[in-house]
Structure formats: structure tokens, C-alpha cells
Amino acid sequence: MAFDSLRLHLSELPGAVPAWQGQTTAAELPDICHAVKVQGGRLAALWGTDEQDHGQGYVLHLALAKPEGMLWLRSALPADQPHYPDLSPIFYPAHRLQRAARDLLGIDAQAADRRPWLRHAAWQATDLPLRHDADAAAVFEQGGDDYAFTTVVGDGVHEIPVGPVHAGTIEPGHFRFSIVGEKVLRLEEHLGYTHKGVDKRFQGMALAEGVRLAGRVSGDSTVAYAWAYCMALESIAAAAPPARALWLRALMLERERIANHLGDLGYLGNDGGLAFGLAQFMRLKEDVLRMNAGLFGHRYMMDCIVPGGVACEPGREGLEAIGAECDALEREVHLLKDIYDDHPGLQDRFLTCGRLTANTASKLGVIGLAGRASAQAWDLRAQARPAPYDVLDARMKTHKNGDVAARVIMRFDEIFESLRLVRSVIEHIGAGEIAVPLPDIPSGRMGLGWVEGWRGESVVALESGEDGRIRSCHAHDPSWQNWPALAFAVFNNIVPDFPLINKSFNLSYSGCDL
Amino acid sequence: MYQLLKQIVRVGIKTEAPPQSDEGLRLLNQRLQQEILGMFAGSLAIRHVDAGSCNGCELEIHMLSNPYYNIEALGIKFVASPRHADLLLVTGPVARNMEVALKRTYDAMPAPKLVVAVGDCGCTGGIFGESYASCGRVANVIAVDVAVPGCPPTPVALLQGILTAISADAKG
Numbered sequence: 001m002a003f004d005s006l007r008l009h010l011s012e013l014p015g016a017v018p019a020w021q022g023q024t025t026a027a028e029l030p031d032i033c034h035a036v037k038v039q040g041g042r043l044a045a046l047w048g049t050d051e052q053d054h055g056q057g058y059v060l061h062l063a064l065a066k067p068e069g070m071l072w073l074r075s076a077l078p079a080d081q082p083h084y085p086d087l088s089p090i091f092y093p094a095h096r097l098q099r100a101a102r103d104l105l106g107i108d109a110q111a112a113d114r115r116p117w118l119r120h121a122a123w124q125a126t127d128l129p130l131r132h133d134a135d136a137a138a139v140f141e142q143g144g145d146d147y148a149f150t151t152v153v154g155d156g157v158h159e160i161p162v163g164p165v166h167a168g169t170i171e172p173g174h175f176r177f178s179i180v181g182e183k184v185l186r187l188e189e190h191l192g193y194t195h196k197g198v199d200k201r202f203q204g205m206a207l208a209e210g211v212r213l214a215g216r217v218s219g220d221s222t223v224a225y226a227w228a229y230c231m232a233l234e235s236i237a238a239a240a241p242p243a244r245a246l247w248l249r250a251l252m253l254e255r256e257r258i259a260n261h262l263g264d265l266g267y268l269g270n271d272g273g274l275a276f277g278l279a280q281f282m283r284l285k286e287d288v289l290r291m292n293a294g295l296f297g298h299r300y301m302m303d304c305i306v307p308g309g310v311a312c313e314p315g316r317e318g319l320e321a322i323g324a325e326c327d328a329l330e331r332e333v334h335l336l337k338d339i340y341d342d343h344p345g346l347q348d349r350f351l352t353c354g355r356l357t358a359n360t361a362s363k364l365g366v367i368g369l370a371g372r373a374s375a376q377a378w379d380l381r382a383q384a385r386p387a388p389y390d391v392l393d394a395r396m397k398t399h400k401n402g403d404v405a406a407r408v409i410m411r412f413d414e415i416f417e418s419l420r421l422v423r424s425v426i427e428h429i430g431a432g433e434i435a436v437p438l439p440d441i442p443s444g445r446m447g448l449g450w451v452e453g454w455r456g457e458s459v460v461a462l463e464s465g466e467d468g469r470i471r472s473c474h475a476h477d478p479s480w481q482n483w484p485a486l487a488f489a490v491f492n493n494i495v496p497d498f499p500l501i502n503k504s505f506n507l508s509y510s511g512c513d514l
Numbered sequence: 515m516y517q518l519l520k521q522i523v524r525v526g527i528k529t530e531a532p533p534q535s536d537e538g539l540r541l542l543n544q545r546l547q548q549e550i551l552g553m554f555a556g557s558l559a560i561r562h563v564d565a566g567s568c569n570g571c572e573l574e575i576h577m578l579s580n581p582y583y584n585i586e587a588l589g590i591k592f593v594a595s596p597r598h599a600d601l602l603l604v605t606g607p608v609a610r611n612m613e614v615a616l617k618r619t620y621d622a623m624p625a626p627k628l629v630v631a632v633g634d635c636g637c638t639g640g641i642f643g644e645s646y647a648s649c650g651r652v653a654n655v656i657a658v659d660v661a662v663p664g665c666p667p668t669p670v671a672l673l674q675g676i677l678t679a680i681s682a683d684a685k686g
């Protein structure tokens with residue numbers, strides 16, 4: 001078992017991914033985290049819940065990942081002093097996650113950085129919106145919003161503040177550049193602008209309904225989140241969806257990956273000065289979306305994955321059409337790849353730009369596509385292999401350069417691999433049901449969902465409450481791990497390259513603002 | 515370069531008047547162009563603000579610029595500053611953390627200004643509703659001329675919404 005050496009009392013969670021749950025005291029956390037790290041593990045998620053309605057204090061939750069599986073650790077914190085040791089020296093992503101948990105619940109890692117993260121002006125430090133006794137409809141008195149950015153001083157250093165409203169059609173966030181001449185000395189990110197209270201919103205929703213909200217945590221990853229949510233719920237129910245539903249889920253997940261990669265490749269060409277690329281790739285993406293609309297009833301396949309299975313049946317003809325589309329796409333993308341590869345202007349912009357070294361990526365715990373482009377070999381489709389990836393044999397792609405060029409190559413490689421996987425699904429899929437009804441679910445059960453979306457892994461941790469409702473649900477986006485990497489990647493690059501570098505990561509704001 | 519030119523010629527012009535059905539949408543396009551010509555001298559400048567969306571609506575706004583819908587050919591362009599904009603396209607429920615930024619963007623636009631709220635979230639607050647973190651629908655924060663439902667609305671629905679906003683303005 002992946003976490004045996006920790007000598008904890010662990011129970012295995014039923015379901016699609018290898019996952020275990022255990023409890024520990026807060027004081028033991030640094031040693032445990034350290035041990036997991038030494039064994040090649042990492043922090044996948046960190047969040048808190050309020051248990052005071054059950055006569056307890058708070059619980060700090062950690063999700064620790066190894067290639068073989070996930071450990072969900074719970075540590076009780078007393079209500080009057082909900083403190084726990086700062087884990088950010090061990091796991092870099094803990095920095096912001098701890099600050100977010102403090103903003104919502106008041107649980108405190110007592111880290112050196114006392115600044116809020118999600119809390120801007122909508123509530124004050126004494127308001128704790130995620131507590132059970134905070135009314136979901138309550139609106140708090142506005143606080144002040146004077147975020148203390150780190151200032152860089154020196155001869156000729158000046159600042160460029162950007163956002164939250166950006167110049168293009170993208171999500172809002174604030175970037176503070178400290179530059180000298182045109183070189184970036186430091187980029188500080190301030191996010192949280194799209195915080196919509198998703199964790200609070202989940203509470204009390206019907207378990208069957210929660211999937212719709214999960215599918216709107218980050219719209220471009222709706223399939224990944226819906227699947228992760230259903231995986232968690234099906235783990236609680238100890239029910240497995242029919243085989244055909246699992247194949248269709250994988251098919252949708254790979255189509256989501258293909259569509260997003262196509263769009264990104266178009267925008268990366270455009271940002272590199274080749275508008276031709278945008279027109280070509282967006283045309284291909286539109287074709288994929290139209291096929292989705294025709295076969296699944298939604299261009300982005302929102303609400304197509306439901307607890308117990310899937311909601312749409314493309315049928316034999318539909319699958320054949322997808323197969324034919326794969327062949328056409330493969331030809332077209334190869335052609336465009338040759339054009340990108342041979343375009344000196346584009347390659348000049350891509351190569352060595354926005355480099356994230358493997359060493360830095362490893363220290364930061366970078367995952368997903370951006371991680372793999374910097375030699376971080378994490379892809380749970382090829383590692384923990386939740387069904388049907390146990391049969392599909394996904395081949396992980398990695399690159400060692402970590403520059404924009406590497407992230408472009410990753411996207412090309414992953415499109416080809418996804419096309420292969422889609423064809424493989426069509427080969428393997430058998431006839432049968434596409435959904436089973438889930439049994440009634442008692443309260444107090446916990447389940448975990450873990451899915452490798454196009455950007456990286458989506459994690460959903462779910463606890464059932466009374467009357468088939470959600471007691472708590474937390475969704476974690478891979479962008480938490482990867483946003484800090486962007487700041488390292490732009491260091492020493494010129495400001496005008498920032499849009500290109502940013503696009504090459506294409507991280508989610510909504511997904512981690514929640 | 516030869517490959518690139520060959521690809522352009524091979525793919526040809528993809529822009530279509532009607533994405534699915536024919537005449538209805540062609541009409542729409544002609545009308546849209548006329549409205550734009552009449553009201554905005556052939557050029558409508560749109561500023562988009564994400565006030566807290568899940569990013570789903572943005573994906574469809576992006577698609578408006580693809581060769582099929584080719585929104586720029588209609589004389590509509592997305593601009594980087596609200597000071598250059600005739601119309602504000604707002605997605606998402608308005609996150610309370612974005613309330614001030616949205617109001618400031620709106621204030622920075624020159625009059626007369628049009629506002630189109632996008633998506634179920636923009637229309638009603640959608641699945642996120644109103645809470646400690648969300649002000650709900652866009653109209654709770656700034657004056658909205660037209661609201662386009664859908665989760666997310668298709669590019670065609672977005673075009674219709676923009677058209678409606680312009681024609682409403684022409685009437686009033």
C-alpha cells in the first residue's frame with residue numbers, strides 16, 4: 001500500500017481511484033508531510049471544515065498524492081484555538097491554500113505571511129463565512145481592501161499594476177510587475193476576484209444536484225470536475241457506473257482535452273505573431289464543439305456526466321462520426337504542427353521564453369500539463385489509472401525544457417495521444433446501460449474524486465449530510481499549484497512576453513478563487 | 515511558407531452566415547450589419563468584463579472571433595479599454611470581490627453606453643445565486659440593457675443579444 005510506511009491507521013476508500021483516509025493530530029502533520037515528500041509524494045489539496053455543529057472544533061484536511069494513490073488526512077483542531085503547524089516550508093502550494101482556509105474559517109497555520117488571500121473587501125477578518133453558524137444568505141459589512149504587495153526597490157525599478165480587469169477576454173486577477181527597463185524582476189499575483197462562495201454553496205445541496213455546481217467550478221474543465229464529483233459520490237455509495245458509462249466519460253474527458261489544447265495552440269500562435277494559427281485552430285475547435293453539441297447535446301459537454309453514469313448516448317453512428325473526426329483532426333493538426341515547427345518567427349518567440357526549470361517546478365510542486373513540460377512526471381491516467389484508464393494504457397508525455405516551446409509541444413503531443421485514446425475507447429466500448437441509480441446515502445460518509453483534466457488534476461472531496469444532502473464539498477484546481485510557477489517563469493523575461501508566457505500556462509482563476 | 519499558404523487556400527473561407535439554419539440567420543446578419551452601420555457607423559466596440567464567471571461564457575465569446583462566426587467582419591471588435599467601448603459585455607454573477615472593478619469599468623465608458631449581461635449567471639446569478647461572496651445578477655450592480663440566457667449561451671445567441679441591445683438603443 002502506498003502509504004504503509006507512515007504507520008497510520010488508514011482505511012481504504014472504495015471507488016475508482018486508490019485512496020485512503022486517516023486521522024492524525026495537527027502536531028504530527030509536519031513529520032507525516034515530510035515523510036510523504038521524501039517518498040516522492042506531494043500536497044494535492046488543503047482545506048478546512050467546521051464541525052462545531054457536531055460538538056467538535058474544526059477539521060483541517062490534507063490530500064497527499066503519490067503516483068500510486070491519494071491519502072486524505074484529517075486533523076481535528078480545537079474550536080477556541082484552531083491552529084496548526086505551517087506546512088509551507090515542506091509543501092510550497094500550502095502558502096496560499098493555508099491563507100484561503102484562514103479567510104474562510106479562521107483556522108490558522110500561523111505562517112509568516114499574514115495577508116488574506118480570498119478575502120478582499122466583501123467580508124472582514126472576524127467574519128468566517130464557511131462556518132455552519134454563518135447564514136448562507138448573509139452579506140457582511142465591507143472591509144478595507146488594501147493588499148500589501150511586496151515592493152522592489154532599487155535604481156530604475158518601477159511597478160506596472162495590471163488588472164483585475166484585463167485587456168482581453170479573460171478572467172480577472174491582479175498582476176503587479178516590478179520591472180527595470182523592460183525586464184521583469186518580480187511578478188506578484190493577487191487573485192481571489194472571482195470568489196463566489198462555492199464551498200458554502202455546496203452545503204445543503206442535494207447530493208445528486210452537486211454535480212452541476214462541480215461542473216461550473218471551472219467551465220473549461222467541466223467534464224473533469226463533473227467526473228471527479230461523481231467519482232466521489234459513487235465512492236460514498238460504493239456503486240460503480242456501468243462499463244459503457246466509464247468509457248463514455250473517458251471519451252468526453254479526452255475530447256475536452258483536445259478542444260482546450262486546440263484553442264490554446266491557436267492563441268499561442270496568435271500571441272507569437274501568427275494570426276493564421278488562431279484562425280486555423282479555432283476552426284478545428286469549433287468543429288469539435290459542434291460535434292459535441294450534436295452528440296452530447298452541449299458544446300462543452302456540461303451536465304453530461306451524472307452520478308451513476310452519463311446522461312447522453314452518442315450511439316453507434318455517433319461513435320463512428322467521432323472516429324472519422326479523429327482521423328481528420330490528426331491530419332490537420334500534423335499539418336499545422338509542421339507549419340508551427342518550421343516558422344522561424346514563431347519558434348524565436350517560443351524557444352527559451354518563460355522557462356520553468358525542472359528543479360524549480362519540483363520545488364513548487366507544479367503539476368499537470370505545465371508540470372509535465374518541466375519534467376514533472378504526474379499524470380494519473382498513466383499512474384493511478386482509474387477505470388477505464390486501467391485498460392486504455394495512456395502514455396504520459398513529458399518534456400524537459402520547461403519553456404513556452406515545451407508547453408506548446410506538450411499540447412501537440414497530448415492531442416495526438418488523446419486522439420489515440422478516443423479511438424481506443426471506440427474500439428473497446430461495448431453495448432449496455434449508461435447509468436445506474438445510486439442507493440440512498442446515509443449521512444457522514446466521505447468520498448474522493450480524482451481526475452486528470454486537461455490542465456492537471458481535479459480533486460473533489462465530498463461528505464454526505466442528512467436527507468441525501470451535501471454536508472461539505474471541496475473542489476481543488478491544479479492552478480493552485482501552478483500559479484506560483486508563472487511568477488518564476490516570467491522572471492528576467494521582458495514584459496511584452498508576459499501574455500505569451502501566461503497563455504502557455506493558461507491557468508484557471510475561477511477554479512481556485514472558488 | 516509554402517505549406518502555410520497552401521493551407522490557407524485549401525481551407526478556404528469558412529465564414530458562414532447561418533451556423534445551422536439558413537435564412538433566419540442570414541437575415542439576422544444583414545440586420546445586424548445594418549443596425550451597426552446605422553447606429554455605430556459600421557463599427558461597434560465591445561469591452562468584455564468577467565465579473566466572476568466560471569470561464570464557460572468566455573469560451574463562447576472567444577468563439578465569436580473564429581472563422582465561422584467571424585464577428586470582426588460584421589464590424590464588431592473587442593477593445594482593450596472601456597474608454598473605447600460602446601457596449602459592455604458582462605459575464606458571471608458579480609462576485610463581491612469584482613463589484614468595484616465592474617462599476618469602475620462601467621463608469622469609464624463614454625455615453626451612450628450599452629450593457630449586455632451574458633449567461634444564466636449574468637441574467638439571474640445562475641447556480642451561484644446571491645451570497646456573502648456573490649451579488650447575483652449583473653443588473654444588481656449596473657444597469658443592463660439586454661440579458662442573454664444560456665449556460666453558456668452559444669455564439670449565435672450572443673450575436674442575437676448584441677443585436678437586440680443595438681436595436682433597442684435605436685428605438686429609444
Ligand code: SF4
Pocket residue numbers: 216219566567568569570571605606607632633634635636640641664665666667
Ligand atoms: S452561465 Fe454557465 S457558463 Fe456562464 S459563467 Fe455561469 S455557470 Fe459559467
